[in-house]
Amino acid sequence: MIFVPFIGIDNHRRCVTFMAGLIANESTESYIWLLKTFLKAFGSQPSMIVTDQDAAMKNAINIVLSQSRHRLCMWYINKKLSDKVPSKVFNHPEFKKTFHKTVWDSKIHPEESEASWSSLIQNFDLQSNSWLSVMFDMRNFQLSSLMQTTSRSECDQCLLDHQSLTTNSIYKTFLPIERFTTDVYTRSNFFIVQK
Incomplete structure (x- = not known):
């Protein structure tokens, strides 16, 4: 069984668990059932949902919660970063500084963001890094720096x-x-x- 918590921020800006569910597997069908159960309990779609990069969950959200904005959790992306880029690049202090400046600036204009990303890729010779390319292609999907994680403990x-x-x-x-x-x-x- 897979435990799926629904965590949000209340009017006092505190994290609260609104609901939790157990599903048999991480299939689109299981997530559809869970999200429909969530809608039945709460009556309306949330304005925003922050998740990891689970494809089945993304499909279910697109089907059931089409009015909600779906964002990817930056905590998960940062966690994967050390595995996805070469260690000599990841350990370079300028890489982390530039990466974080590019992805965490919520006030940056799209043109500036793309220029900063291109500079990062060029300066650290990461043109052939497929994971970073996929992340860049998802930029219209948007990453969420508003909420760094979907887990209450973090x-x-x-x-x-x-x-x-x-x-x-x-x-x-x-x-x-x-x-x-x-x-x-x-x-x-x-x-x-x-x-």
Whole structure:
């Protein structure tokens, strides 16, 4: 049995498990059944879905959740990177710096992004790397830096909320509301109010 969690971010910007399912196999049919069950329980399609690169899941999402934007999880892509590029390239500090600057900049224009990607491929002699070519071809599908992982245990937001329990806030004003929000809000909402 395969465990499939449905994880999202609530109104307090915390990761929560909305639903979980068990499927017999990772086929398109199994994912279709699971997604239809999700729709039956929640009544509407989510605005965005972040997954790994599972082809069967992608097919099922296209069929059942056609109104949702489907994004690929950057955490999974980063995890694969060390296996997909030569080690001398992966260990080169400029490669990682350039790669991350190219894929994590949400404000970069498409032309700049493509130029940066081309420069990365040329500078590190990666023209024959088929995995990077496939990733580039998927750029219209879009990668999601909004949510780095689909797993609750690695969710950055959850880590920030955990830190709010174990670290002290740094106050920028003498206003009472700033201290009040430390007790009432999650760390991420505290930063919004503080700003």
